[in-house]
Amino acid sequence: MTRIHSEILRPTTLAAxxxxxxxxxxxxxxxxxxxxxxxxxxxxxxxxxxxxxxxxRQEILALVRVIARTPLGDETSIQSFTGVTAPNSAAVSQWLxxxxxxxxxxxxxxxxxxxxxxVCPPPADWQALEQRAHAQAATATPPxxxxxxxxxxxxxxxxQVRLAALFPRITSEIARLAPQELTxxxxxxxxxxxxxxxxxxxxxxxxxxxSWLQSNGxxxxxxxxxxxxxxRLGHQSAAALREMYKGQCLASHGYHHAPHxxxxxxxxxxxxxxxxxxxxxPDTPTGGVWFRPPYGQRTLEQTHYVSxxxxxxxxxxxxxxxxxxxxxxxxxxxxxxxxxxxxxxxxLLFHDVHPKARQTLPALKHxxxxxxxxxxxxxxxxxxxxxxxATAD
Numbered sequence: 313m314t315r316i317h318s319e320i321l322r323p324t325t326l327a328a329x330x331x332x333x334x335x336x337x338x339x340x341x342x343x344x345x346x347x348x349x350x351x352x353x354x355x356x357x358x359x360x361x362x363x364x365x366x367x368x369r370q371e372i373l374a375l376v377r378v379i380a381r382t383p384l385g386d387e388t389s390i391q392s393f394t395g396v397t398a399p400n401s402a403a404v405s406q407w408l409x410x411x412x413x414x415x416x417x418x419x420x421x422x423x424x425x426x427x428x429x430x431v432c433p434p435p436a437d438w439q440a441l442e443q444r445a446h447a448q449a450a451t452a453t454p455p456x457x458x459x460x461x462x463x464x465x466x467x468x469x470x471x472q473v474r475l476a477a478l479f480p481r482i483t484s485e486i487a488r489l490a491p492q493e494l495t496x497x498x499x500x501x502x503x504x505x506x507x508x509x510x511x512x513x514x515x516x517x518x519x520x521x522x523s524w525l526q527s528n529g530x531x532x533x534x535x536x537x538x539x540x541x542x543x544r545l546g547h548q549s550a551a552a553l554r555e556m557y558k559g560q561c562l563a564s565h566g567y568h569h570a571p572h573x574x575x576x577x578x579x580x581x582x583x584x585x586x587x588x589x590x591x592x593x594p595d596t597p598t599g600g601v602w603f604r605p606p607y608g609q610r611t612l613e614q615t616h617y618v619s620x621x622x623x624x625x626x627x628x629x630x631x632x633x634x635x636x637x638x639x640x641x642x643x644x645x646x647x648x649x650x651x652x653x654x655x656x657x658x659x660l661l662f663h664d665v666h667p668k669a670r671q672t673l674p675a676l677k678h679x680x681x682x683x684x685x686x687x688x689x690x691x692x693x694x695x696x697x698x699x700x701x702a703t704a705d
Contacts, residue, residue, distance in 0.1 A: 346633045347467035348647040349460040361502075361684035364653070368422040370453055371653040372415050374461040376445040378469055384408060390477055394470065399477030407476040407486060412438045414497070418656050421501045464650060483573070484608040485627040490615045492698045496629040496659030503657050504680070505688040506532035507628060508664040509565050509604060512544050512553075521670045522556055528677065531560050531690040533626065534664065535604040538567035538585030541592065553592045561690035562593045563602035563626065571609040578614060586621075597694040602626055619698075626693075628661040634668040645672040649679060659693070 358367055383389040390399040416438055423434040435441040449458060475486035483489065499505065506525075511534055512518040525532060534557065544553060566572055567581040575581055582603060589600035601623030605614070608627055615625045630651045633639050639647070648660065662669035680687060 347464045348643040349464040351646045351649055353457040353460050355454050359682040364683035365422040368653045372419045373445040373448055375465040376441055378462055378465040380442050394474040394477050396477040400479055403479045404473055404476045416441050483610055489612045492619050493625040495627045498696050499657040501656050503686045503688050505659045505693050507659050508532055508662050509535045511536050511664040512540050513665040518664045521664050526559055530687055533561045533563050533690045535563050535565035537565050537569055538588050541588045550591050561598055562589045562596050563598045565604055569606045571607055572605050573609055573611050597691050629658040630660045632662050634662050634666050641668045641671045644668050
């Protein structure tokens with residue numbers, strides 16, 4: 313992969329990493345540090361589906377090792393790990409069970425080529441996967457990569473467990489409130505979709521990104537803010553904006569970027585933004601009512617309201633953190649690639665008001681093409697039936 317420049321989460325001891333995370337701010341604004349590491353430490357260029365699977369297996373095993381040695385079985389241990397006061401232990405337990413199930417399924421999917429002795433046969437259950445993870449730690453991976461990868465997965469585990477510990481008093485992408493919510497896990501293995509929040513930008517950043525997507529024949533879900541779209545309509549025609557978003561799927565991020573559970577007029581926020589979207593894209597596949605809640609915060613009432621209008625509440629499962637000033641573009645790219653290797657499918661969250669996504673998309677697309685991965689058309693997401701959310705692998 314092409315690298316821009318690197319600022320990585322340096323390998324640390326597990327104890328030092330846990331201490332840094334446990335003392336970080338546990339508010340809804342996000343963790344003090346986010347997971348990333350220099351992917352050039354992985355000893356093999358990922359330029360084929362087989363290379364992707366090999367790297368995928370090792371990322372999965374690295375997270376398995378971190379989970380196995382991290383105490384999360386009671387409220388005290390969860391609070392110590394996350395810094396969250398009165399954590400929701402049941403939500404953490406549910407997240408862990410679901411994560412173990414997904415990691416086992418993903419490892420099996422990455423083990424379809426039984427020409428390699430380290431994957432034949434794939435583990436039958438979580439205990440067997442743990443055993444393989446510990447066995448391969450000593451024999452199958454370079455120590456420098458293993459140390460960096462486990463530091464990454466310690467940070468990533470903190471991010472995820474912290475969200476679970478806060479759920480549902482602070483809702484997020486960590487779990488569904490209802491089966492019809494879309495998370496990205498509904499996509500097939502090796503399929504990913506692009507999504508962008510907060511646009512259209514005040515400058516030409518959205519146009520530059522859209523130009524790149526259209527020149528490559530790619531599409532994405534654009535979750536626009538109503539106030540930003542209305543501002544554009546004040547000095548651009550609806551026809552011009554329709555051409556600008558040609559081939560893309562417009563959806564709602566609400567009128568203002570605010571947690572909608574706190575808005576007394578949240579219905580007006582959704583309805584007003586939907587009306588603006590339909591002005592720009594009358595034939596939008598989302599009907600203008602597909603909604604991604606800012607910060608992932610929503611209520612069950614809001615999810616049901618969107619559903620009654622033939623919409624979907626749309627979350628994500630791969631957060632690029634492109635908005636985060638602490639994460640340079642190259643480190644953000646490394647984070648996204650690592651999470652793609654780990655989860656093997658999903659909705660990627662970016663923002664079209666920041667340049668990082670546009671700067672790294674060519675390299676990410678090159679990585680996907682070489683790895684045999686598919687970039688789903690936004691209309692494929694719209695076509696996912698409601699029942700798929702509840703039965704996703």
